[in-house]
Structures are given as C-alpha cells and as structure tokens.
Amino acid sequence: MERTLTFDVVRRFARGPAIAARASWALQDAPLTVLFGPSGSGKTTVLRALAGLDRPDAGSITFDGATWFDGDRGVFVPPQTRRVGLVFQEFALFPHLSVASNVGYGLRGSTRADRRARVADMAERFGVADLLSRMPAQLSSGQRQRVALARALAPRPQLLLLDEPLSALDAPTRELLRGELRGLLEQAGVPAIIVTHDRIEALALGDRLAVLLDGAIHQVGPVHEVFSAPVDAEVARAVGTENVVPSRLVRRVDGLVVVRAIGARGPELVAVDPGGVEDEAYACVRGEEVLLEPGNGHASSAQNRLRGVIEGRLEEGPLVRVTVDCGVRLVALVTRHSADRLELGVGQGVTAVLKAQSVHIVPRRVR
C-alpha cells in the first residue's frame, strides 16, 4: 500500500478567519514538500496540528495508516508518540544544555554508549562534531540550525517538520544554507514538510509544493508545475507570477487560444489552450518570462509582441523589475546587467516579447 499523509485541519479563532486545510500526498515519491503561503494563511496552524502541539477543532490526520487525530472519534495522539521531528523557526535549542545534550535529548531506551554513538554520528553528519561541548549561546545562527536539525533527526522520526527554517538567519547565511539545507534533508531520507512564505526558498527546497491561502490548500503538485501552471489566480499571485491579466476569450486556433486583455487598449495574447476556457480567464505570465527589446524589437519565434512604454524601474537585488504599459501593465524581471545595457528607463519605448508557452491561461472561476 502506498504510504500517505492525509490531513483535514479545521481550526476556528475568536479573531481572524478560520482554517480549513485539507490535502493528501504520497510520502515516498517526493520527499520534500513545501507548505507555501503568505503570512497569516494558516501554515503554522497546520504545522502545529501535524506535530500534535495543538488539537484542531475538527477534522482528521492520518499518517502512513495511523490515525493521529480524528475529531469525530475523539482520537488525539500526543506529540510524544507521533515520532515527528520539529525544527522551530528560532531553533529552540535548550540554552542550559550543551550541543551534545541537545542532540541526544530525544534519545531514550538505548544504552548510554548507543546514545553517545548516535550523537557522534549525527554531529558528524551535520558538521557540528567539533562543537559538541559548546553551549547554544556560543554558536552562530547557521550552526544552531544544524544542531536543531541533528536534534530533531537523532530519534529517527518518521516525519520532519521545519517552520520557516531560513528566516531566522541573516541574509548571507541564508543564501549559503538554502543550497546546503536541501542536501542535508535529502540525505536524512525522512519525508519533510517545510513551511515558508518565500518563493525562492520554495523553489530551492521543495520537490512538491502545497499552496495554502486563507486557510485552505489551493494546489498540491510538483514545484515547477505549481509555479508554471497555477490552478487559479490566487495561487498565481501567491507563487509570484507577476502578471495576472484578466482577459476574455477571442478565438481558438490550432490548439492555441487567443484572449484579449480586458480594458480599452487591452492587447491580444496568444497562449497554449489549457482547456476549459469559456469566456473570462486570467492570463498569467511570470516576470522572468517577459523579454524586453528596445524600440520595435526584432523578428523571433515568439507569438506575442507587445509595443509599450516603460512606466517604472525598481531595483531588486540582482534583478530589475521593469513595469511596461502595453495596454495592460506588464512586469518584467530582467537582470540589472541587461537593464543597464539596454538603458531601460522610464518613458522609453520597448517591445515586450512573450512566448505562447509562457502565457498560462487560468479559466476564471465565478463563485
């Protein structure tokens, strides 16, 4: 039988919207699942319910055939017996215990020699072997994270939960660990759920993406698939598809669909037909997939060539966010190098070039 995690977590709050998040996924084929959503969407509520730290008001949680929670039958398995490792956002290392005691904290039932061997093994694997006698206050934030990971994984949990694992780190450490963390988690071989609101983190860490918005799971799927084919406009906006253009169906040609952006000067856009488009739809384009060419541009295979004028230019780290008015407002993310080379500035005429495959048509749902 396939090993799965299935949850339906319902929590009601005196203030703020209720959470009703349900999803199910297989545990073996995509070990690292990113639970992605903006702050306030209920990620932490779901995580705490999975860890057994909070009891949902209703619903159920099943892990690999075992019922962890069932609101109807009054089943609630306490965190102690779920064998779930949890890495807190601020790591929550025990400040009065050495690194070795922290890593070995969850090891019980085995002999002292076994425990010591396991601690040494975990410390070796997470590169903290020479820190074992230190106290947590003497560690850098990156070292703390690795100790927290070693501590959570030492008792061989069946599921690992990470709450915003990179947000407590300073920017350079975060960059460094983002790449490293995925390797560590893969090597651990334990299915993991990583909570984050950062889409770069989601892309870097996840095999699978579960998008949580306003307390509900909107989409679960392979990371690239969710990013490139969001099921609805909310997901598109949340995963950072910069351009979500309300449009109307114009015609269908050879498996392609032509829509016109709603508005007085709304341009036509050609896209691959996703099926199910009736009338209104959102055309979603990621900023990275909008090419800018000066003036009228030059010939290429791209289906969409939109003349426009640059309205705004905003530096974002190594990228520049360029806003172009071409009947609709399009956002293009280009490298600073390119922006400088093309001398992209406000008021300049450009052509925005979009391949049909880059335009994702999401049939608009009317509720």
Add this chain to the structure above:
Amino acid sequence: MDAAALTLSVKLAGFTTAILLALGLPLAWWLATSRWRAKFLVEAVVSLPLVLPPTVLGFYLLVGLGTRSPAGRLFEAVAGHPFPFSFSGLLVASVLYSLPFAVQPFAAALAAVDRQLIEASHTLGVSPAATFLKVALPLAWPGVLAGAVLTFAHTLGEFGVVLMVGGNIPGRTRTLSVAIFDHVEALEYPAAHATAGLLLAVSFAVLALVYALQRRSLFRWNER
C-alpha cells in the same frame, strides 16, 4: 535569647518551605501553563493570604479544623492529636499563609520559560512531567530559589496566625515572633532587642540574596 523559640521557628520555616516546594511547584506549573478560563479564581485564592489579616485565616482554620468539625476529626485521626495548639497545626497554617510567597515567584519564573522549549521537548518524545524536570525547572531555578527563600523568611517572622492557631506553648508553639511579643509585654527590652535584631538581620540578608539572584548576569543562558 530564647533558644527553644529559635529552634522551633527554624524548624517550622524549614518544613513549610519543603512542603511548599513539593506542593507549590506543580501548582505554579499548572498556573503558568493552563489555558483554563476560570484559572483567575485559583490565582485569587492563592493570593488571598497576601491581603487577609492573619487573624482571619487563623480563625477560619480553628473553626474548620477544630475538634468539632469533620475535617478536624480527620486531622486528629491522621496526626494523633487535635489541630489547635500543636506543631503540625502550625505547619498547616504556615503552609497556607505562605502559599503566595512561594507560588507567585515560582509561577512567574516558570511562565518566563520559552514555551517553544517545552514544545520542542514534547516533540522529542519527552513526557510533560519529565519536561518539567529537565527543561522548565533548570531554566526557572533562580525564581524557584527566590520563592523558597522568601517562604522561609516569611514563615520565620509570622506572628498572627501562629498566635491564633498555636497559642504560646514554650518549645511547642512558641516561635520567635511570639517570644518577642512576650519579652516586650514583660518589659524585657534587652531580650526583645536580641531576638528582633536577629530577625531583622536575617530578613535583610534573605532579601539581599533574592535580589542578587535575580540579577541575570548570574545565569549566563538568560543573556540575550
């Protein structure tokens, strides 16, 4: 100075502190972590001795645990002697009277322990009771020590409840503060001076210790 009274007071204070550590810590842990709505009622009851005149507490104890009440007869059956005018009667009264002096600092110190550390311990498979011993208590111990020391000092100097419940039997219920009262009534000022001076010195030393303990620099892991 009355050596018997000194011995009795120290013994009473020591036993009271030990009992309040055993009873007060679980109560304080519950107060610090419970989300029960009516918790404030328990908090109010615990703090009652702070505002109640000792005579009121003593009076109700005498009525409630007197030889004629069912609770009093139970006390007599267990202790082997009646509640009033006995050392164990004094002990019960002192535990109640010093309850807030122990539980309030305990609860404040335990509540200051980062909740996530407790939760981390739970997810690592450690039971709530073991988590209390391995995480909460070691991190809260300055506050726990302060509460214990305050309890000891407060019991050492208590007067009203002792007089109401225990009376003034030398060697059995005559504590230091009662002895001072006797000395003053008998115009034995030098003896009163000696005893009062001792209590003053001990009380100051205790409070100085409590405040010194609360200086965070003593506890390196509390530094931020």
